[in-house]
Amino acid sequence: xxxxxxxxxxxxxxxxxxxxxxxxxxxxxxxxxxxxxxxxxxxxxxxxxxxxxxxxxxxxxxxxxxxxxxxxxxxxxxxxxxxxxxxxxxxxxxxxxxxxxxx
Amino acid sequence: xxxxxxxxxxxxxxxxxxxxxxxxxxxxxxxxxxxxxxxxxxxxxxxxxxxxxxxxxxxxxxxxxxxxxxxxxxxxxxxxxxxxxxxxxxxxxxxxxxxxxxxxxxxxxxxxxxxxxxxxxxxxxxxxxxxxxxxxxxxxxxxxxxxxxxxxxxxxxxxxxxxxxxxxxxxxxxxxxxxxxxxxxxxxxxxxxxxxxxxxxxxxxxxxxxxxxxxxxxxxxxxxxxxxxxxxxxxxxxxxxxxxxxxxxxxxxxxxxxxxxxxxxxxxxxxxxxxxxxxxxxxxxxxxxxxxxxxxxxxxxxxxxxxxxxxxxxxxxxxxxxxxxxxxxxxxxxxxxxxxxxxxxxxxxxxxxxxxxxxxxxxxxxxxxxxxxxxxxxxxxxxxxxxxxxxxxxxxxxxxxxxxxxxxxx
Numbered sequence: 001x002x003x004x005x006x007x008x009x010x011x012x013x014x015x016x017x018x019x020x021x022x023x024x025x026x027x028x029x030x031x032x033x034x035x036x037x038x039x040x041x042x043x044x045x046x047x048x049x050x051x052x053x054x055x056x057x058x059x060x061x062x063x064x065x066x067x068x069x070x071x072x073x074x075x076x077x078x079x080x081x082x083x084x085x086x087x088x089x090x091x092x093x094x095x096x097x098x099x100x101x102x103x
Numbered sequence: 104x105x106x107x108x109x110x111x112x113x114x115x116x117x118x119x120x121x122x123x124x125x126x127x128x129x130x131x132x133x134x135x136x137x138x139x140x141x142x143x144x145x146x147x148x149x150x151x152x153x154x155x156x157x158x159x160x161x162x163x164x165x166x167x168x169x170x171x172x173x174x175x176x177x178x179x180x181x182x183x184x185x186x187x188x189x190x191x192x193x194x195x196x197x198x199x200x201x202x203x204x205x206x207x208x209x210x211x212x213x214x215x216x217x218x219x220x221x222x223x224x225x226x227x228x229x230x231x232x233x234x235x236x237x238x239x240x241x242x243x244x245x246x247x248x249x250x251x252x253x254x255x256x257x258x259x260x261x262x263x264x265x266x267x268x269x270x271x272x273x274x275x276x277x278x279x280x281x282x283x284x285x286x287x288x289x290x291x292x293x294x295x296x297x298x299x300x301x302x303x304x305x306x307x308x309x310x311x312x313x314x315x316x317x318x319x320x321x322x323x324x325x326x327x328x329x330x331x332x333x334x335x336x337x338x339x340x341x342x343x344x345x346x347x348x349x350x351x352x353x354x355x356x357x358x359x360x361x362x363x364x365x366x367x368x369x370x371x372x373x374x375x376x377x378x379x380x381x382x383x384x385x386x387x388x389x390x391x392x393x394x395x396x397x398x399x400x401x402x403x404x405x406x407x408x409x410x411x412x413x414x415x416x417x418x419x420x421x422x423x424x425x426x427x428x429x430x431x432x433x434x435x436x437x438x439x440x441x442x443x444x445x446x447x448x449x450x451x452x453x454x455x456x457x458x459x460x461x462x463x464x465x466x467x468x469x470x471x472x473x474x475x476x477x478x479x480x481x482x483x484x485x486x487x488x489x490x491x492x493x494x495x496x497x498x499x500x501x502x503x504x505x506x507x508x509x510x511x512x513x
Contacts (some may be wrong), residue, residue: 064295065370
């Protein structure tokens with residue numbers, strides 16, 4: 001567990017950097033978390049963030065493939081917005097839990 | 104006469120046919136199981152074919168051998184399932200009514216879903232080992248191969264038998280070592296996952312084995328396409344891995360019949376309650392095996408353990424009772440590690456693979472997350488257990504629900 005301050009609010013983070021108390025999340029916080037990961041958020045980023053939060057609120061699982069079919073970005077576009085490990089990065093910035101992969 | 108139809112006569116369908124026939128009176132219940140194909144493959148055996156340990160005859164039997172008398176085995180192509188009208192419609196137009204339906208249509212490899220896989224080099228230097236054709240073609244290739252870069256790639260999760268790609272590289276390491284050309288073979292393992300496996304303890308154990316065996320792990324590698332002319336596999340983030348031989352675990356999707364029936368998600372898996380195994384869409388449709396979308400591994404052991412829950416719940420449903428049985432997501436898998444040894448993992452929805460002994464505390468005889476010869480013997484013996492016990496629903500001395508007995512909690 002670690003503590004960080006984003007957008008003036010001190011939050012607890014899991015070992016992997018995800019918000020422990022997800023109710024603390026807001027858009028300003030997202031900007032700071034993104035900045036920490038060398039990303040400047042654009043409207044497109046926020047469209048994806050909204051899509052992810054919406055899906056999770058509905059109880060659906062997040063997969064890169066589903067995001068690619070969202071109509072907001074394709075898979076390549078998703079990788080361009082959140083380089084490296086896009087699903088892990090996007091969920092972190094969106095104030096969501098680390099995606100569960102069940103194999 | 105009431106009717107039960109089972110669509111699919113693979114592992115799950117066959118074991119349910121046996122369970123249902125035993126549980127229901129022949130006088131009151133007719134049971135029909137439908138499949139397109141006559142051959143039942145022992146799919147865990149495909150892993151051994153590229154390395155010459157098993158041949159084709161070791162993994163083939165007739166489906167009819169495992170269907171009990173009193174169950175009609177119908178070889179037919181299903182066009183779709185009409186859940187609203189409780190009907191199965193065959194491609195030839197015939198309509199079959201049911202009171203209850205079990206969907207057991209499994210999952211299949213879809214190399215057509217990844218650009219560059221199929222084409223001139225498919226089964227020339229690009230292979231899968233998840234089909235009998237692929238496994239046999241790869242065996243032919245390996246027999247005369249003098250070395251180069253072997254890339255083993257997972258396209259997408261989920262896929263059936265999650266440990267098989269790891270087993271494959273472990274066995275490849277042993278195979279080329281025995282042939283005396285291991286120093287001429289570079290083995291690279293690419294996966295869209297962030298590590299060798301998903302949960303921490305198993306990931307650490309398996310990741311260490313990869314390192315020990317000098318197998319390069321390329322994680323977070325989500326394949327966009329295969330450039331078969333230049334022999335490279337490319338990820339969505341622009342990374343490229345060059346190969347001389349590419350062994351791919353293609354995208355796995357459920358059967359197209361599920362799509363045609365309007366019952367599937369974007370990968371053709373049926374929305375299923377993860378505990379009751381009833382389909383979300385229809386009260387009289389149940390789903391077992393790889394065809395479900397439950398967050399358990401797609402593996403024969405899961406179908407076996409879940410089958411116990413399913414028969415209980417189907418009998419509840421038939422007798423007008425609320426569904427009282429709950430599947431805990433139990434799975435267990437042997438993991439061949441090469442040189443006559445294997446590991447074993449045993450887990451469920453709540454509990455990741457832990458160290459310990461299985462099935463009996465201390466005595467075992469199998470070692471969880473260990474690497475032993477006895478585990479390997481267990482893996483080999485499993486073929487007999489599969490044909491003689493599992494498919495025919497003869498009782499095995501292991502519990503269906505995962506047990507913490509013998510497991511090290513930390």
